[in-house]
Amino acid sequence: MGLPLWDQFKKFIGQLLCGDLGTSISMYPRKTLEIISLYLPWTIGLLLPAILVSWALGNYLGALLAWRRGTILDKLLTPLLLFISRIPFYWFAMLMLFGFAVKLRFFPIGGTYSWGLTPNLSWHFVIDYLKHYVLPFCTWVIICLGGWAIGMRSMMIYELNSDYIIFADVLGIPQRKLLRYAFRSACLPQITELGLNFGFMLSGSLLLELVFNYRGMGYITFQALAALDYPLIQGIFLMLAATVIFVNLFIDIVYGLIDPRIKAQ
């Protein structure tokens, strides 16, 4: 403070390199980095499995619908998936919470774990955590499922109509094998999509946490904004930006490993 802007910036970069993101205002005297590292694991624990499960399940479903296109299954499921992917996901989360937790009482009405428990690895805690976990997890999977399935369905239809599949079919290669060839090619754009959509999914998970009162990054983002806690907002901003960049870098590397055309270059 009191220094010229440029010196302030140099000081900030210096501290950043030492892992010092400053001290939070609203949760004084805790360090920003300490707060983030406290809440981040919960977000990762929810987001990562949900993304992977919905991606895998969506791709499987999309391939199935492409293979069985024109049947009753395709005619019923495809419009349904399209419609679900059009519902604003935060509102869908509110409806899920209202229906399954508030009205039917199948699940706890939000939170990460029951009041008074401290996180540990005992059975009691893990089961309690999972009870709170099921509803946000399922909501997230259902929301993302439609988009992946629709994308995969059209990619598969395109691949199944391409020359190499028709040629392989003429050669008499079994149908299951054809399906696998097409699936592998159709997966590539889906992986690119995963990288491009990651930023969106990350901000989406913040909102999902807010609705389910799940104590992760979404919760502290909301708190930091409500209290105008600048160091914490800045820390969250840097963390989110870095995650998006690293995930995209990671996907670029993975792409090189799985796509023989890129590997050859």
Added chain:
Amino acid sequence: MRNTRLILAAAVILATILFGLVGRWVYPVDPATRIGGRLQPPGRGFPLGTDVQGRDVLAQLIRGTTTSLTIGVIAASIASAIAIIIGAVSGYKGGILDESLMAFANIVLAFPTILLLLVVAVFVPVRSPLVVAVLIGFTAWPGLARAIRAQIMSLKEREFVFLSRMAGWSGEKIVVFDLIPNMMAYVFTSFVVIMSIAMLAEAGLTMIGVGVTQGVSLGVMLFWAQMSDAVRRGLYWLFVPPGGVLTLVSASLLLLATALDQMFNPRLRAQ
């Protein structure tokens, strides 16, 4: 089939626009003043109940629908304009300019809007719907820009472009009078898609606290519902109406986009 879809989607969108515009004359209740008891469920006097401060939810919904639709139109206009300029320059000029513009587009594409709004939220504590609409517009253009670039690149090799060039037309004139008019159908379809994305984005961003803070939009209503813990307290009339209208509008906008796509693109129609 094609026409029924188009008519259905257009009818729903028109009905929502009219709901917002005509609603305030048919139902002249001020959404900002207290008109009854707090948290009244839907019933006589308040068709959609009242919120925590005793304000009428239906009156909020009427204003909110108009605000959200306006945000969608403004954001989509800005995004389309940026996309046309960047896509056209990139596709027509090519070379290093093309590569750097497309690299920039990819960065914007992967970067979530919430990050931009987080920064803005720190410096601008009071945000009007217009500010949020402009910011969403500035982040929603890359997909369309890439598509326009690809179309320009294929269009510029056509004969009518060579003819124009032989007639001595400048590059700018060719782009503006030959190439862009050829893509207006596609741009219009994308405009509809971006509009629905922008409306959903506004509500989501507002709900988390980085969006609109002035006036009433559908997002502001959901934010209030979230703040008053409506879901857990079973106050369904606070969150079902704004989300329902949002779903209805975004679904019809996308239906309209697919119907328009089929209308403009004869190859899709044949299937």
